[in-house]
Amino acid sequence: MDNQPLRHETGLRVRYAETDKMGVVYYANYYIWMEVARSEFVRELGVEYKHLEDNEGLLLAVIESNCRYLRPAHYDQEIAITTSLGELTHRIVEFVYQISSADTAQILAKGSTKHMWLNRQWKPARLPDPYLDRLRQAAGQTKK
Amino acid sequence: MDNQPLRHETGLRVRYAETDKMGVVYYANYYIWMEVARSEFVRELGVEYKHLEDNEGLLLAVIESNCRYLRPAHYDQEIAITTSLGELTHRIVEFVYQISSADTAQILAKGSTKHMWLNRQWKPARLPDPYLDRLRQAAGQTKK
Amino acid sequence: MDNQPLRHETGLRVRYAETDKMGVVYYANYYIWMEVARSEFVRELGVEYKHLEDNEGLLLAVIESNCRYLRPAHYDQEIAITTSLGELTHRIVEFVYQISSADTAQILAKGSTKHMWLNRQWKPARLPDPYLDRLRQAAGQTKK
Amino acid sequence: MDNQPLRHETGLRVRYAETDKMGVVYYANYYIWMEVARSEFVRELGVEYKHLEDNEGLLLAVIESNCRYLRPAHYDQEIAITTSLGELTHRIVEFVYQISSADTAQILAKGSTKHMWLNRQWKPARLPDPYLDRLRQAAGQTKK
Numbered sequence: 001m002d003n004q005p006l007r008h009e010t011g012l013r014v015r016y017a018e019t020d021k022m023g024v025v026y027y028a029n030y031y032i033w034m035e036v037a038r039s040e041f042v043r044e045l046g047v048e049y050k051h052l053e054d055n056e057g058l059l060l061a062v063i064e065s066n067c068r069y070l071r072p073a074h075y076d077q078e079i080a081i082t083t084s085l086g087e088l089t090h091r092i093v094e095f096v097y098q099i100s101s102a103d104t105a106q107i108l109a110k111g112s113t114k115h116m117w118l119n120r121q122w123k124p125a126r127l128p129d130p131y132l133d134r135l136r137q138a139a140g141q142t143k144k
Numbered sequence: 145m146d147n148q149p150l151r152h153e154t155g156l157r158v159r160y161a162e163t164d165k166m167g168v169v170y171y172a173n174y175y176i177w178m179e180v181a182r183s184e185f186v187r188e189l190g191v192e193y194k195h196l197e198d199n200e201g202l203l204l205a206v207i208e209s210n211c212r213y214l215r216p217a218h219y220d221q222e223i224a225i226t227t228s229l230g231e232l233t234h235r236i237v238e239f240v241y242q243i244s245s246a247d248t249a250q251i252l253a254k255g256s257t258k259h260m261w262l263n264r265q266w267k268p269a270r271l272p273d274p275y276l277d278r279l280r281q282a283a284g285q286t287k288k
Numbered sequence: 289m290d291n292q293p294l295r296h297e298t299g300l301r302v303r304y305a306e307t308d309k310m311g312v313v314y315y316a317n318y319y320i321w322m323e324v325a326r327s328e329f330v331r332e333l334g335v336e337y338k339h340l341e342d343n344e345g346l347l348l349a350v351i352e353s354n355c356r357y358l359r360p361a362h363y364d365q366e367i368a369i370t371t372s373l374g375e376l377t378h379r380i381v382e383f384v385y386q387i388s389s390a391d392t393a394q395i396l397a398k399g400s401t402k403h404m405w406l407n408r409q410w411k412p413a414r415l416p417d418p419y420l421d422r423l424r425q426a427a428g429q430t431k432k
Numbered sequence: 433m434d435n436q437p438l439r440h441e442t443g444l445r446v447r448y449a450e451t452d453k454m455g456v457v458y459y460a461n462y463y464i465w466m467e468v469a470r471s472e473f474v475r476e477l478g479v480e481y482k483h484l485e486d487n488e489g490l491l492l493a494v495i496e497s498n499c500r501y502l503r504p505a506h507y508d509q510e511i512a513i514t515t516s517l518g519e520l521t522h523r524i525v526e527f528v529y530q531i532s533s534a535d536t537a538q539i540l541a542k543g544s545t546k547h548m549w550l551n552r553q554w555k556p557a558r559l560p561d562p563y564l565d566r567l568r569q570a571a572g573q574t575k576k
Contacts (some may be wrong), residue, residue, distance in 0.1 A: 015457055017320045021451035021507055025239070027206040027257075028179070028449060031172035032305045039304065039364070050364045062171040066210035075453055076327070076338045113171075124412065133240070160471065161316060161464045163309035163361055170305055176449045183448065183508070194508045219309055220471070220482045315494040315545075316467075319460035354498035360554075401459075410504070431513040 006138040007139040008041035010081040011102060013114060014073055024072035030099060030109055031065055038095045039114070044062035045138050057120040058127065060093065067111035070103075078102035090126040092116055093135065150282040152185035154225040155246060158217055167219050168216035169198035174214065174243060174253050181225040182239045182257070191275060202271070204237065211255035215245075216225055224248035234270040236260055270277040294426040296329035298369045299390060302361055312360035318387060318397055319353055325369040326383045326401070333426050335419060345408040346415070348381065355399035359389075366390035373427035378414040380404060381423065434460055438570040440473035443534060444512040446505055456504035458524035462531060462541055469513040470527045470545070477570050479563055489552040490559065492525065499543035503533075517571035522558040524548055525567065 012033060020026040034040040042049050052058045073079060080102040086094030092114060099109040127135075156177060162169040186193050196202045217223060224246040230238030236258060243253040263269040271279075292423060300321060314323045330337050368390040374382030377424040378403060387397040407413040415423075444465060452458040474481050484490045505511060514536040518526030524546060532542040551557040559567075 016318060016323050017460060018450055019447055019453035021453065021455045022205070023205055023453045027209060028172045028175035031175065032303060035172075035304050059166055061166070061216075062213055064210070064212050065171055066208070068208050069206055070548055072205070160462060160467050161314055162310055164304055165309065165311045166309035172305060179448050211289045243450060308465075310491055310493070315464035315497060316460045319463065347454055349454070349504075350501055352498070352500050353459055354496070356496050357494055427495075 006045075006084065006140065008037070008044055008083045009113055010037040010040045010083065012036060012079050012081070014075050014077045014079060016075055019075050022072075024074055027067070027069060030067050030069070030111065031113075033079065033081055033099065034065075034067075034083075034095070034097050034111055034113055037083045037097055039063040041083040041095070045134055047134060052131070056128070057124055059120075059122070060115045061110075061118050061122075062113055063116050064114040065111070069109050071085045071106060073099075073101075073108050078109070080105075085135060085141075087113060087114070088132070088135055088139055088141060090117075090132055091124060093127075150189075150228070150284065152188055152227045153183070154181040154227065156180060156225070157224060158219050158221045159184050160219055163219050166216075168218055170250070171211070171213060173241045174211050174213070174255065175257075177223065177225055178209075178211075178227075178241050178257055180238070180256055181241055185227040189283055192276060196212060196275070200272070201265075202269055203262040203266075204259045205266075206257055207260050208258040209255070210257075211253055215250060215252045217243075217245075217252050223252070224249075229279060229285075230256060230272045231258065232276070232279055232283055232285060233249050234261075234276055237269060237271075254271050294333075294372065294428065296325070296332055298325040298371065300324060300365060300367050300369070301361050304364045307363050309417070310360075310370045312362055312389070315355070315357060316359075318355050318357070318399065319401075321367065321369055321387065322353075322355075322371075322385050322399055322401055325371045325385055329371040333422055334382055335422060340419070344416070346413055347406045347408075348403045348409075349406050350401055351404050352402040353399070354401075355397055357397050359372045359394060359396045361387075361389075361396050367396070368393075373423060373429075374400060375402070376420070376423055376427055376429060378405075378420055379412060381415075436561055438477075438516065438572065440469070440476055440515045442469040442472045442515065444468060444511050444513070446507050446509045446511060448507055451507050454504075456506055459499070459501060462499050462501070462543060463545075465498075465513055465531065466499075466515075466527070466529050466543055466545055467515065469515045473515040473527070484514055484563070485536050488560070490557055491550040491552075491554075492547045493550050493554075494545055496546040496550050497543070498545075499541055503538060503540045504542050505531075505533075511540070512537075517567060517573075518544060519546070520564070520567055520573060522549075522564055523534060523556060525559075539551055 018029040080100045082098045087097045094114045096112045117125045162173040224244045226242045230240045238258045240256045261269045306317040368388045370386045374384045382402045384400045405413045450461040465479040512532045514530045518528045526546045528544045
């Protein structure tokens with residue numbers, strides 16, 4: 001109940017640079033939006049990713065990404081991205097995204113990205129407990 | 145036997161622009177490489193995508209994409225992308241990619257993209273038979 | 289006095305995708321930010337560029353761009369871009385940009401872009417008077 | 433005579449990702465091409481930029497860039513970029529670019545970039561003599 005999973009909403013507006021000659025947003029750019037959304041999400045949790053990278057020496061390396069494109073997105077359109085947490089362990093973080101038109105709430109795309117923590121030597125690392133706990137709470141995955 | 149599935153190999157070199165502050169290639173850029181690879185692949189089949197778009201009024205819209213990242217790619221590294229065809233109907237084309245280090249042949253990433261043909265009104269369209277046949281032959285999927 | 293030249297301020301936050309392996313924002317991305325800034329600027333003038341493109345059949349083609357980089361910009365940094373109008377005729381629009389750190393107000397880069405109006409046939413076109421007047425007023429270039 | 437200034441030619445093909453909804457190459461992407469061209473140019477001089485960055489701890493930071501756009505570039509078009517050296521001191525390197533259609537030799541754009549050497553602490557650095565000599569020879573700027 002108090003474990004309601006957090007969903008973070010990010011807003012952005014389609015840039016001209018993000019369109020292609022088909023007149024709509026180029027498919028790879030949805031992954032850039034996902035990154036913007038998860039950065040904001042993590043920041044909202046009180047964990048600045050920049051801090052983890054600079055101070056804890058932890059890198060969050062993408063190991064998997066996917067996207068299903070339902071409707072095209074257009075230049076200047078306002079986009080809303082809802083981000084939530086999926087799989088969550090000391091080693092793995094999964095983010096799940098829903099990308100919609102901010103005006104009509106129509107879903108434009110759905111995707112997810114899976115990440116692994118690495119240390120500065122690019123070896124698999126464990127996210128320290130306090131950080132994981134904060135993520136778990138955010139995900140509504142804390143147990144009684 | 146004469147239906148050996150075609151595999152197209154594309155070479156490219158990692159651009160500085162494609163790296164990020166983690167020092168390796170940014171995850172969305174693999175999708176740009178996949179697009180370069182499938183363009184070359186389609187061109188090699190004797191079908192210039194530009195021609196389909198300009199003359200047949202057909203657009204190939206991405207409906208799904210995914211990538212698994214196995215090892216990082218670095219600036220200036222020579223990359224080899226092997227592209228082959230997966231699912232193939234009048235309406236759907238799937239491309240499957242293997243992205244490797246050109247030097248060591250180590251696999252860096254694997255992915256696929258699924259596409260739907262659209263007409264100029266952005267309605268689902270059918271790829272005309274001659275084109276489909278050429279793709280099917282390429283895929284080694286012709287029956288005799 | 290009432291012709292005080294308009295300066296539009298745009299805010300954005302550095303995306304991870306915009307950094308490169310040097311750890312700072314890749315130089316070409318400042319031009320994307322300039323485009324975001326001039327889009328907002330033009331929108332604020334009550335002229336949606338999308339409208340000009342879709343309804344008047346006018347394209348604003350870049351004919352020149354330049355940037356001087358004074359200090360690097362970093363991931364997650366909040367950026368403020370001040371945009372104003374430079375040269376302004378029926379055929380040419382020039383935008384002038386100052387890119388700063390939103391926190392410290394330190395100037396990071398200065399640039400400008402020069403554009404030419406084209407019609408749908410990609411021939412030079414003239415911006416209709418009502419639009420030009422609105423731009424001139426915005427630029428504080430109206431005469432008594 | 434034996435000091436004929438070196439001009440390096442780089443070839444590339446326009447990627448779909450590089451176009452925008454105007455149907456042509458987005459203006460910021462010319463700067464990415466310039467970077468590809470100067471990387472190849474420097475590599476041809478026998479100096480791998482990657483080596484300078486990794487072994488000498490030298491970064492080449494862009495301090496200025498500009499481009500004049502004469503004709504649009506289109507998807508799938510083969511592009512030829514001619515790169516030569518401009519200003520050249522221990523501290524500053526300038527590259528000058530001419531971007532043409534590989535087929536027609538028509539010039540599409542002209543630009544230049546100016547760079548400053550930095551050490552790992554991001555302080556201005558001097559390019560060691562052997563490297564500078566090699567660049568000077570390449571530029572046809574060696575004196576008797």
